[in-house]
Structure formats: C-alpha cells, structure tokens
Amino acid sequence: MRFMDPDTDIGGPLHKFPVTNHSAIVNARSADQITRQRALETILTSYWKPVYKYIRLKWQASNEDAKDLTQGFFANAFEKDHFANYDAGKASFQTFLRTCLDGFVANERKAGSRLKRGGGMDHYSLDFAAAEDELASHAMTPTLNPEDYFHREWVRWMFTLAVDAFRLRCLDSGRTVHFQLFERYDLSDDNADISYASLGQEFGLEPATVNNYLAAARRDFRRIVLEKLREITATDEEFRTEARSLLGVDVK
Amino acid sequence: MKWLSDDRLNHLRTIVSEPDFSATKYKNVKELGRGGMGAVYLAEDRELSRLVAVKVLNTPDITDDLRRRMIREAQIIAGLEHPGIVPVHDVGTLPDGRIFYAMKYVRGSRLDEYATQSVSVNDRLRKFQAVCDAVAFAHAHGVIHRDLKPQNIMIGSFGEVLVLDWGVAKVLKPQIDTDFVHGFINENHDTSHGTVIGTRDYMSPEQARGETDQIDERADVYSLGAVLRFLLTDKATRTAKAICSKAMAHAPESRYASAAELSADIGRLLDAEPVLAYRENAFEKVGRWVGKNRFLVLLVLAYLLMRIFLIFTSRP
Numbered sequence: 001m002r003f004m005d006p007d008t009d010i011g012g013p014l015h016k017f018p019v020t021n022h023s024a025i026v027n028a029r030s031a032d033q034i035t036r037q038r039a040l041e042t043i044l045t046s047y048w049k050p051v052y053k054y055i056r057l058k059w060q061a062s063n064e065d066a067k068d069l070t071q072g073f074f075a076n077a078f079e080k081d082h083f084a085n086y087d088a089g090k091a092s093f094q095t096f097l098r099t100c101l102d103g104f105v106a107n108e109r110k111a112g113s114r115l116k117r118g119g120g121m122d123h124y125s126l127d128f129a130a131a132e133d134e135l136a137s138h139a140m141t142p143t144l145n146p147e148d149y150f151h152r153e154w155v156r157w158m159f160t161l162a163v164d165a166f167r168l169r170c171l172d173s174g175r176t177v178h179f180q181l182f183e184r185y186d187l188s189d190d191n192a193d194i195s196y197a198s199l200g201q202e203f204g205l206e207p208a209t210v211n212n213y214l215a216a217a218r219r220d221f222r223r224i225v226l227e228k229l230r231e232i233t234a235t236d237e238e239f240r241t242e243a244r245s246l247l248g249v250d251v252k
Numbered sequence: 253m254k255w256l257s258d259d260r261l262n263h264l265r266t267i268v269s270e271p272d273f274s275a276t277k278y279k280n281v282k283e284l285g286r287g288g289m290g291a292v293y294l295a296e297d298r299e300l301s302r303l304v305a306v307k308v309l310n311t312p313d314i315t316d317d318l319r320r321r322m323i324r325e326a327q328i329i330a331g332l333e334h335p336g337i338v339p340v341h342d343v344g345t346l347p348d349g350r351i352f353y354a355m356k357y358v359r360g361s362r363l364d365e366y367a368t369q370s371v372s373v374n375d376r377l378r379k380f381q382a383v384c385d386a387v388a389f390a391h392a393h394g395v396i397h398r399d400l401k402p403q404n405i406m407i408g409s410f411g412e413v414l415v416l417d418w419g420v421a422k423v424l425k426p427q428i429d430t431d432f433v434h435g436f437i438n439e440n441h442d443t444s445h446g447t448v449i450g451t452r453d454y455m456s457p458e459q460a461r462g463e464t465d466q467i468d469e470r471a472d473v474y475s476l477g478a479v480l481r482f483l484l485t486d487k488a489t490r491t492a493k494a495i496c497s498k499a500m501a502h503a504p505e506s507r508y509a510s511a512a513e514l515s516a517d518i519g520r521l522l523d524a525e526p527v528l529a530y531r532e533n534a535f536e537k538v539g540r541w542v543g544k545n546r547f548l549v550l551l552v553l554a555y556l557l558m559r560i561f562l563i564f565t566s567r568p
Contacts, residue, residue, distance in 0.1 A: 159264050222268045
C-alpha cells in the first residue's frame with residue numbers, strides 16, 4: 001500500500017523526478033565523443049570549486065595562480081584522458097582526483113610559469129569570484145588538514161549543486177511553494193523563530209500542508225543528492241561508500 | 253548559489269539520511285539511536301496503531317540479489333519465536349533503496365544501563381542466564397548472532413530479557429531452508445572471508461581475524477563471556493571469573509561448546525553446585541557447601557551452642 005498525499009508529488013505521473021542512472025566517471029571512458037564530453041563537464045562541475053579552494057589553501061597559490069591551475073588541471077586531465085585511468089578498486093574518485101591534482105600542481109610549480117594567464121589551455125566558465133568570496137568570508141578551520149578540508153568543501157559543493165538542481169526542478173514543475181518552504185525552513189541560517197504554523201500563515205497554508213510539502217521537498221531533495229552522487233562515482237561500492245561518507249557521519 | 257554554512261550542511265545531511273516512510277505503513281516518530289550500520293527509529297504502525305522500532309540500514313543502493321538475500325534472512329530471524337528474542341514484524345525497501353525492518357518496540361533499559369543500577373550479583377547472573385537461553389535457542393535453529401554486547405540486550409519493564417539486533421546474524425544450518433551463509437547485512441554488504449563483523453570488545457578472536465567461515469556457536473559463547481565479564485566486573489567470585497575465562501578462551505575448542513552449556517554452568521553457580529569451569533579444592537568445597545546450606549549450618553551451630561550452654565549452666 002502506498003500512502004502519498006497527491007499534493008506532495010513532484011515530477012509527473014510516476015511521482016518521481018527522472019532518475020539519472022549513468023556515471024560520469026564510467027562515461028569519461030566512452031568512445032562516443034558526446035557522451036564523453038558530457039561526462040567530463042559533469043566532473044568539472046562537481047569538482048572545480050573544491051579544487052580551486054584546495055589549491056588556494058594547500059598550495060598557498062594566489063587567486064590568479066589558483067584560477068590558472070584549476071583551469072589547467074581540468075584541461076590537462078581531459079586532454080590526456082587522465083580520468084580514464086581511475087581504478088575504483090584502489091581508492092575513491094575523490095581521492096584519485098586529489099592525488100592527480102597534487103601531482104599536477106607540483107609539476108607546474110617545478111616547470112615555472114608555463115600555465116600563466118592561459119598558457120594555451122581550454123578555458124571554462126567558472127565563477128571564481130564566488131569561490132574567492134567564500135574563502136574570504138569563511139576561513140578554514142585550523143584543526144582541518146588540507147585533505148579533510150577538500151572533502152568538507154566537496155560535500156558542501158555537492159549539497160549546493162543539489163539545492164540548485166532541486167530549485168530548477170521545482171520551478172520547471174511549477175512547485176515553487178515547495179522550494180520556498182524548503183528554502184525558509186531548511187536552508188536559512190536565520191530560522192530559529194520559524195515554525196510550521198508561522199510558515200503556514202506566511203504562505204496561506206495549514207500547518208499540516210506545510211508539513212506535507214516539506215516532507216515531499218525533502219524526499220525529492222534526497223533523491224537529487226543521491227543522483228548527483230551516482231553521477232560521480234564509478235561503482236556501486238564506491239557509491240555506497242561515498243553515500244555513507246556524505247550521509248552517515250558528521251561532516252568534518 | 254547560496255553559501256551553505258556548516259550548520260545548514262549538517263542539517264541537510266540529516267534530512268537526506270532520514271528515512272522516507274511514505275511508501276510504507278510506518279510514520280516516523282523520532283530517532284532512537286544510530287550506529288555504524290544504520291539508525292533505529294521509533295515509528296507508528298498506522299495500520300495497527302502501535303509503536304514499533306524500525307531499523308534503517310545505511311545502504312542507499314543495493315543489488316537485487318543482496319536485497320533478496322537480506323529479506324530472506326530477515327524472514328529466518330523472524331522465524332525465531334522465543335520470548336528472549338525481539339520479534340521482527342516486517343522487512344522492506346524504502347523509496348530511496350534502503351532496507352528497513354520493523355521490530356517490536358521494547359520499553360525498558362539496555363543491559364549496560366541496567367548494570368549501573370544497584371542490582372545483586374545473583375540477579376545479574378539470572379539475567380545473563382536468560383540471555384544465554386535466548387542465544388541457545390537461536391543456535392538450535394542454526395542462527396549465530398555475531399554481535400552480542402550489552403547494548404544489544406534489553407531488560408523490559410517487567411524484567412524480561414530480550415536480545416536485539418540480529419542484523420549481522422549468520423545462518424548456519426541447511427535445515428532452515430537456506431543456502432545462504434551470509435550475514436543479514438554488514439557495512440560491506442557481504443560477509444565474505446576477511447570481513448570483520450561485530451564489536452571489538454565483545455568479538456571472538458576468529459571474528460576479529462575476519463575468519464567468517466570459521467565462525468560457529470562458540471563465537472557467540474565468547475561474546476557471552478565478555479558480556480558476563482562486563483556484568484560482574486570487580487564483584488566476580490573466583491568461580492564466576494573461571495566461567496568467564498572458559499567462555500572467552502582464545503581457542504574455540506577450549507570454550508563451552510554451546511550457549512546452553514554456558515547457561516547450565518551459570519545455573520550451577522546460582523545453585524552453589526560445582527561448575528564445569530572450575531576445579532575446587534577441599535576448603536572451597538566445604539565453603540560452597542556451607543554457603544549453600546547456610547540455614548542448616550546455622551541451625552546445627554545454634555543447637556551445639558545451646559548444648560554447650562546447658563552443659564555449663566546445669567553443673568552443680
């Protein structure tokens with residue numbers, strides 16, 4: 001038996017958002033150019049910001065150098081197909097990528113300013129200014145080592161991307177109220193005085209309806225987070241391990 | 253994109269890990285506890301209007317084969333009908349792919365909480381014997397618990413003893429109609445050789461070495477010995493310590509052969525009978541006999557004292 005409030009469904013007759021079952025890590029090895037290109041874009045989208053921040057903090061790079069190194073790292077990895085060498089049996093993709101990044105930055109440092117200001121590499125449209133603002137306003141906790149910091153920022157970025165995807169899907173399906181409630185109750189740092197009743201008054205809904213809408217929103221948000229995770233893991237085992245890391249323990 | 257603070261990040265993580273019971277007959281009431289394998293929630297069974305404990309395992313995505321195995325083995329655990337084994341009511345899959353199973357919600361205190369109360373040694377031994385009996389029942393049905401510890405034992409409101417969390421149980425015998433020699437679930441989702449299952453302080457050496465295909469009833473006997481050691485602490489008599497030592501022997505063949513044998517030795521200890529685990533000297537035998545027949549000894553002593561008194565007072 002299925003208990004579901006019809007008002008809480010988002011995303012069509014199957015009551016679900018479309019599920020993305022493919023893995024960008026697997027597709028990065030695809031012989032099909034378009035599939036491969038999409039996979040690489042997904043990897044870039046999922047990792048560029050933690051990579052940039054990690055370079056800034058671990059390698060003490062200036063913001064301009066960190067921008068070039070971030071661009072250069074992904075351009076080099078895509079061009080030379082580095083991600084196709086990933087072996088899920090040895091480490092998580094996140095660890096593999098970070099190890100590649102350390103090697104890349106170390107080599108670039110040895111080679112001098114080869115990458116400076118473009119260096120002939122592809123350029124991706126990335127919002128480095130936002131990343132820099134975040135670095136300026138939220139300093140790294142002194143107790144974190146760079147690897148833990150990278151992981152924490154990756155987790156933060158994954159959830160940020162999931163929130164954005166959820167927002168877009170809510171807009172597409174005309175469920176803006178669901179997202180607004182979610183934003184007010186679950187995303188806002190300033191929500192100490194917010195209750196279902198006060199939200200109900202504000203949105204003209206019964207508290208029980210607010211409860212139902214929020215439950216549905218959280219359910220769909222959960223699905224999106226897992227979809228995102230599925231996209232950037234190569235195997236079931238890695239997916240489960242990362243899911244435990246993402247969901248099962250406190251974020252460091 | 254909005255910056256997510258650490259506080260909001262942890263909040264979202266909690267939201268995502270909270271179970272979605274919408275497709276089940278359960279309604280989440282609150283989280284009861286969380287461990288390495290999953291979390292336990294107090295939930296309301298909306299069909300029967302009763303509270304149940306629902307364990308949701310940390311597996312957002314599992315294969316069909318693993319799901320079938322887990323459900324099959326939950327059925328086997330559910331078949332263990334014994335007053336000392338918490339009944340499993342239901343097993344299923346949440347919309348996000350996680351497996352859950354619903355159990356009786358036991359009101360009371362965990363054995364580790366119970367042990368902090370001022371309870372006599374004999375009462376502790378009686379509770380422990382009840383645990384042994386429940387485990388012995390499971391063994392008789394070919395099921396090894398593999399994670400016995402005070403946190404997995406409940407003392408109910410009426411003093412009843414219940415063994416919980418059969419989530420990593422291993423099914424041994426083909427007589428219960430299964431070919432699977434696998435755990436119900438563990439963190440790695442299989443129990444192939446080399447996988448360590450259990451809790452370090454209560455785990456037998458063979459479990460700690462990951463020798464899952466070597467594990468039999470005696471692994472649980474070891475864990476029971478560790479539970480007994482926890483219960484008795486410094487109050488242990490030499491005989492009780494000997495029982496602990498035998499149960500926790502490094503080599504399985506040096507332990508009690510079964511939980512039933514351990515239970516019987518606890519029974520003998522409670523009845524002041526000689527136990528298998530300890531060879532007494534003559535003084536200890538006399539001491540135990542005196543302890544067991546304290547009333548008779550006191551009576552004889554009183555009689556003798558009275559006679560002596562009469563002898564002295566009746567002299568002219």
